[in-house]
Amino acid sequence: MQYHALSLARHGRGVTLLGYLQTKPHSDVLGNENIRIVPISDLKALQVGPKIFQYVVKVIAQAMQLLYTMLTIDQPSYVLLQNPPGLPSIAVAWVACLVWRSKLIIDWHNYGYTIMSLIHGRNHLLVQIAKWYEKLFGRLSDYNFCVTNAMKEDLWEKCNIKAVTLYDKPASYFKETPLELQHQLYMKLAKVYEPFKAQYVTESVNSSAERSAFTEMDHKNGCVIKTRGRPALLISSTSWTEDEDFSVLLKALEDYERCINEGVKLPSLVCVITGKGPLKEYYNQLIDKLYFKHIQICTPWLEAEDYPLLLGSADLGVCLHKSSSGLDLPMKVVDMFGCCLPVCAIHFECLHELVKHNENGLIFRDSNELAEQLKMLFLEFPTLEGKLHNFRRNLRASKQLRWDESWDQTVLPLFKQNE
Structure with missing residues (x-):
């Protein structure tokens, strides 16, 4: 409106x-x-x-x-x-x-x-x-x-x-976020949310650099780079209502964590779920019971100006909106596509009007299928090759109507x- x-x-x-x-x-x-x-x-x-x-x-x-x-x-x-x-x-x-x-x-x-x-x-x-x-x-x-x-x-x-x-x-302000703005956003969020803080310092890191979990800025020249060994940033947004079952994502993350523990070369994950709604407290209680070593989850409420910046900085979007009528489309995916952010979305009747499977994202039906997609997309992350890069390239080339x-x-x- x-x-x-x-x-x-x-x-x-x-x-x-x-x-x-x-x-x-x-x-x-x-x-x-x-x-x-x-x-x-x-x-x-x-x-x-x-x-x-x-x-x-x-x-x-x-x-x-x-x-x-x-x-x-x-x-x-x-x-x-x-x-x-x-x-x-x-x-x-x-x-x-x-x-x-x-x-x-x-x-x-x-x-x-x-x-x-x-x-x-x-x-x-x-x-x-x-x-x-x-x-x-x-x-x-x-x-x-x-x-x-x-x-x-x-x-x-x-x-x-x-x-x-x-x-x-998507409105015009939903677009890919420049690296300098990404760093500013991460540093702002790091003041409140632990997953955005720098987790460790490697020998190769400039000791004078300002760091987030994903980026570092050299104070001498103002240059921002993505940190080596950074986690992948996965984002989902929700109104925390009955038409989105977030236990599907939580089960998929448990499978993902198990694969890392078994030696599969997958990155750590920072999973951000934004939004307000009646079931938020219920899911926060479920999240608190999970014990992950390689996955961090936070559920912030973002300012209107920060939300598109975070979408434009993320590596993958996840949509769990399952239409109650089977006739509407998730606005969150529209915004993600505006930011050229590839999406994994749960299947429902007319989703094909928005998400083109294997072209701009992937469609899944249950937590097992989502887990397999996450492992496939993030294998050997953050190399530029593979489906994640292809999806982003297709979204850039599509020149979507605003x-x-x-x-x-x-x-x-x-x-x-x-x-």
Whole structure:
């Protein structure tokens, strides 16, 4: 939604951006004079009565809060919202559009009811209500975008909703990170996170150099090089929800550690898992029980400006997003590809619309397959030969379409035709 706001602002449109202000928006959004941010308070759930009663009360309260907030802003020509989350925002936005006589646009990234079904099961009353709600109010929108051709077909066949495919694309700041910036980032993170600190000093290392786990800088000439025998940097990002099973990665890492102990020439690993979410504490407890000698895991929350820098510095990305509907694509892989970062991604129905197996990455189905891919990709690391290098070269050569170009081609005509 920040991308949409920036694209509209770039074309001279005034934008009011409504949402929870739990994390700091990107500096480009904060610094844009055409974008006004209206924060919405996160309501805490009622702690009295049955769970379903608590949920209904919270949804009603959210609906009233959102409608009040929307009706206090200047009347817009369009209301653009992302689904999910669509309960109660789709219905509230539709009511506000009736009052304003504005156009409602929905950007479909998934179905909310399929995410709910991961927790409650597909036949649960709340899931069935959410499914009915999404179909009913989705049909009341004026325009629709969706993230895959598979979802476009599904929306038409099951909901009679006509949508235009708007693939997620990386913003311009998702790119390979220069070595000097890599070093600055590593030194910054090393102040907080142990895996980024220099682990040891070899005889060949310049004694006056400033070191991280991956780089060293000679203070005399400012030259930055990658350290010999450095670990490989593996990164994954997550919202720590039920549609990503990180035990798959942890089991694969156990297999990887065992191979090193058996004498296979594999590098040590620093595994960084970024993000916030409800299951983070659960997985941190699992991680704390692992005893690795050659693998370090950390789970930081990165500033918006640091995240693309880290992606552009990493050696391999891992995606464990397993779509609840089988119809959406992981934005994290889009960002990784923008940084020319090869990816290992877990299989689901329409992933082939983004990840091309053996071309820009690898697709796996379980922890055993992921472990084999990690061992194959990192064998004799960090030589420039092999699949990891080939994937990165293919990503560089692909000259991927960026968000601004894609938005101008797909979304901008809609606004121009209604002027």
